[in-house]
Amino acid sequence: MMSPQRLARFVLPVVVFAAGLALWEFIVRVNDIQPYVLPGPILVLKTLVSDWGVLSQSLGVTLLTTLEGFIAAAVGGVALALLFNQSKWLEYSLFPYAVVLQVTPVIAIAPLLLIYLQQQTAVIVCAWIVAFFPVLSNTTLGLNSVDRNLTGLFQLYGASSVQTLLFLKLPAALPYMLGGLRIAGGLSLIGAVVAEIAAGSAGAGSGLAFRIAESGYRLLIPRMFAALLLLSLAGIVIYGSLALISHLLLRRWHESALGKES
Numbered sequence: 001m002m003s004p005q006r007l008a009r010f011v012l013p014v015v016v017f018a019a020g021l022a023l024w025e026f027i028v029r030v031n032d033i034q035p036y037v038l039p040g041p042i043l044v045l046k047t048l049v050s051d052w053g054v055l056s057q058s059l060g061v062t063l064l065t066t067l068e069g070f071i072a073a074a075v076g077g078v079a080l081a082l083l084f085n086q087s088k089w090l091e092y093s094l095f096p097y098a099v100v101l102q103v104t105p106v107i108a109i110a111p112l113l114l115i116y117l118q119q120q121t122a123v124i125v126c127a128w129i130v131a132f133f134p135v136l137s138n139t140t141l142g143l144n145s146v147d148r149n150l151t152g153l154f155q156l157y158g159a160s161s162v163q164t165l166l167f168l169k170l171p172a173a174l175p176y177m178l179g180g181l182r183i184a185g186g187l188s189l190i191g192a193v194v195a196e197i198a199a200g201s202a203g204a205g206s207g208l209a210f211r212i213a214e215s216g217y218r219l220l221i222p223r224m225f226a227a228l229l230l231l232s233l234a235g236i237v238i239y240g241s242l243a244l245i246s247h248l249l250l251r252r253w254h255e256s257a258l259g260k261e262s
Helices: 004-030 041-050 052-086 088-103 106-116 119-144 148-156 161-201 208-217 221-250 255-261
Strands: none
Touching: 004 041, 041 052, 041 221, 052 088, 052 119, 052 161, 052 208, 052 221, 088 119, 106 119, 106 161, 119 161, 148 161, 161 208, 161 221, 208 221
């Protein structure tokens, strides 16, 4: 049976959300605000249903781009972090450039990528750029945070570097890695949206970001809100899925997940 505290954690956000929607609808109706200025939540839901054919297709495009960018960031970030852990010279040589890549605004990079790369490739690269650094930095931090006493114990028993990596460093770094992946999931969606907006401004693109820009130009504000709603839901689902995977992997042994069982 769910405890009152855990029940409140699920119920209270829903109550606040419902109250916010009710207040929004009340303000729109009382002040007779026109849909092209601020549509009410009921109209947004109706638009979501009526325009589902267009919006769902655009959602699929954005999610595919997000998934491809996330996979590239996860594989590349973890692989490079492993190389950094095996060679400090390599870390000292390349990590500063990863930082430069992270702090450079992707909105400034996207137009250049669209010049030199095919449109879909450029969009995926933008999603990868935004999501790559959290995976790299968190995994590197986890691999470098292994208890030195345990490392000495492995050396005492004659464990090879590969055995130490597989049976000590990777399990110890797993919570850090999963934390980086949770961050990267949402950031890859942001990178895909930014790139789609840049691509849409050039007259091409069919993702949700393009639909938002198109709706703004045509004053189809209810459709814009519906597309924004889908983007928000997509981000929530991505984060929730990654958080669930993290919990399932850590729940039997790590303190961050053990505390959630009580």
